[in-house]
Amino acid sequence: MIKSVTKIKVRYAETDQMGFVYHSNYFVWMDVGRTQMLEEIGLPYNEFEAKGYMLPVIEANILYKSPARFNDTVLVHSFIKTQPKLRILITYELFCGETMLCQGYTSHVFVKENVKPVRPPLHFTEKINSYFDHNP
Amino acid sequence: MIKSVTKIKVRYAETDQMGFVYHSNYFVWMDVGRTQMLEEIGLPYNEFEAKGYMLPVIEANILYKSPARFNDTVLVHSFIKTQPKLRILITYELFCGETMLCQGYTSHVFVKENVKPVRPPLHFTEKINSYFDHNP
Amino acid sequence: MIKSVTKIKVRYAETDQMGFVYHSNYFVWMDVGRTQMLEEIGLPYNEFEAKGYMLPVIEANILYKSPARFNDTVLVHSFIKTQPKLRILITYELFCGETMLCQGYTSHVFVKENVKPVRPPLHFTEKINSYFDHNP
Amino acid sequence: MIKSVTKIKVRYAETDQMGFVYHSNYFVWMDVGRTQMLEEIGLPYNEFEAKGYMLPVIEANILYKSPARFNDTVLVHSFIKTQPKLRILITYELFCGETMLCQGYTSHVFVKENVKPVRPPLHFTEKINSYFDHNP
Numbered sequence: 001m002i003k004s005v006t007k008i009k010v011r012y013a014e015t016d017q018m019g020f021v022y023h024s025n026y027f028v029w030m031d032v033g034r035t036q037m038l039e040e041i042g043l044p045y046n047e048f049e050a051k052g053y054m055l056p057v058i059e060a061n062i063l064y065k066s067p068a069r070f071n072d073t074v075l076v077h078s079f080i081k082t083q084p085k086l087r088i089l090i091t092y093e094l095f096c097g098e099t100m101l102c103q104g105y106t107s108h109v110f111v112k113e114n115v116k117p118v119r120p121p122l123h124f125t126e127k128i129n130s131y132f133d134h135n136p
Numbered sequence: 137m138i139k140s141v142t143k144i145k146v147r148y149a150e151t152d153q154m155g156f157v158y159h160s161n162y163f164v165w166m167d168v169g170r171t172q173m174l175e176e177i178g179l180p181y182n183e184f185e186a187k188g189y190m191l192p193v194i195e196a197n198i199l200y201k202s203p204a205r206f207n208d209t210v211l212v213h214s215f216i217k218t219q220p221k222l223r224i225l226i227t228y229e230l231f232c233g234e235t236m237l238c239q240g241y242t243s244h245v246f247v248k249e250n251v252k253p254v255r256p257p258l259h260f261t262e263k264i265n266s267y268f269d270h271n272p
Numbered sequence: 273m274i275k276s277v278t279k280i281k282v283r284y285a286e287t288d289q290m291g292f293v294y295h296s297n298y299f300v301w302m303d304v305g306r307t308q309m310l311e312e313i314g315l316p317y318n319e320f321e322a323k324g325y326m327l328p329v330i331e332a333n334i335l336y337k338s339p340a341r342f343n344d345t346v347l348v349h350s351f352i353k354t355q356p357k358l359r360i361l362i363t364y365e366l367f368c369g370e371t372m373l374c375q376g377y378t379s380h381v382f383v384k385e386n387v388k389p390v391r392p393p394l395h396f397t398e399k400i401n402s403y404f405d406h407n408p
Numbered sequence: 409m410i411k412s413v414t415k416i417k418v419r420y421a422e423t424d425q426m427g428f429v430y431h432s433n434y435f436v437w438m439d440v441g442r443t444q445m446l447e448e449i450g451l452p453y454n455e456f457e458a459k460g461y462m463l464p465v466i467e468a469n470i471l472y473k474s475p476a477r478f479n480d481t482v483l484v485h486s487f488i489k490t491q492p493k494l495r496i497l498i499t500y501e502l503f504c505g506e507t508m509l510c511q512g513y514t515s516h517v518f519v520k521e522n523v524k525p526v527r528p529p530l531h532f533t534e535k536i537n538s539y540f541d542h543n544p
Contacts (some may be wrong), residue, residue, distance in 0.1 A: 013436045027160035028421045057159040061197045082334040089216040164285045272498040295465040299432035329431040
């Protein structure tokens with residue numbers, strides 16, 4: 001399993017007139033979380049794009065449990081729990097203190113400029129597999 | 137079934153450096169779609185908030201199929217296909233021309249200021265049920 | 273003078289916890305306004321990018337007068353009042369009904385991929401000048 | 409003079425199809441900067457709203473000099489350089505490394521729920537003045 005924790009301070013711009021964070025902003029925070037997770041394991045996202053790869057979201061899901069408010073400190077826990085093949089599944093749990101705000105997932109495939117899915121680049125597969133292949 | 141179609145013109149601000157619409161913006165468009173759908177059936181969202189109700193998203197999901205681009209005209213098809221009880225399920229299909237961009241759903245509950253779920257207001261239930269009770 | 277009017281319906285996502293539209297969103301609406309204005313005069317923005325030009329904002333300003341609210345219908349009046357040379361100045365007045373919400377401006381220069389300012393493409397200059405050269 | 413420096417990591421969502429940060433997002437970062445500045449001098453923004461005050465933007469301006477890119481680390485320098493009366497002027501300089509990205513300002517007035525300008529709350533004035541009254 002791969003895990004990373006990212007700290008987010010809630011911005012005023014992210015609230016709506018309910019007085020809570022607007023629901024689509026959690027997807028942005030999950031993106032910030034996975035960007036940091038990939039960087040922490042030596043796979044900075046910028047390098048993929050520099051080599052002509054993109055890693056778009058092909059599915060996104062959130063179950064909302066408790067709302068975040070302006071100026072809250074939110075922790076985004078990001079996980080890769082299953083060894084990816086073509087499809088890469090990342091899961092998330094977001095907390096404010098002890099309170100779980102929401103949990104969700106995104107799934108991704110690598111694409112090249114023609115927007116067709118391709119196999120992940122080799123150094124991605126090797127790096128990710130190194131977290132899963134210890135106990136074969 | 138209740139159905140509504142909303143037209144969206146893609147804004148430059150909604151693109152990202154992949155050259156496509158950033159994935160969380162589709163959730164904003166779905167929100168625009170359900171706002172219009174509720175207004176069309178005589179249940180403008182503003183009136184709920186004026187009466188102390190809020191209708192937050194408790195789950196959100198999208199399957200992405202084809203990317204939208206700057207200046208595209210996107211049609212958001214919004215549906216209420218099942219008669220809501222406490223939980224209101226809205227589904228969406230987004231198109232650019234003949235191409236389906238994505239499909240998704242959001243589910244909602246009414247809450248009052250204490251952020252606790254409550255039964256929908258009576259005029260909501262009566263109005264919505266009028267679309268489903270024709271053929272009992 | 274060149275003028276265009278664009279209609280915007282305020283989205284829930286654009287509000288903040290004050291209950292009004294968050295101030296940076298007016299810049300997005302001004303962008304929607306100038307995109308439509310350029311398209312109306314036969315200079316669709318997409319064509320510039322297709323030819324390797326970009327038209328970034330180099331200054332942006334807004335004076336806020338009255339706040340917009342969720343579901344308001346906002347009219348963005350966009351103007352090119354002075355014949356552009358290297359620098360293109362676009363001004364805006366935003367209204368909700370009779371009420372002026374804000375007025376502002378953006379200025380722009382054409383750049384090529386190296387992010388260096390360049391002269392506007394010839395067909396831009398010719399088209400724009402045709403609105404100003406009637407009374408020399 | 410009051411000064412504060414806030415660190416921002418550029419999010420993918422903040423880019424647009426030019427490959428740079430979309431111009432309105434710098435206003436959001438300036439907001440993050442002034443929120444932190446007020447908190448650092450013992451005037452957390454939340455407390456104003458808890459007491460029925462709001463501090464909307466009444467003018468906003470940016471001069472763009474160099475674009476920020478995805479994953480850049482941006483430093484927002486926020487300043488109150490002149491002793492505020494009714495109107496509070498905050499200025500900003502944003503940097504990525506040694507490169508100035510942009511400079512700008514926002515001006516603000518306190519309002520109460522009727523959206524009419526009011527004098528700043530006393531503890532605001534006293535606290536801010538303490539930074540300016542040393543050398544009368």
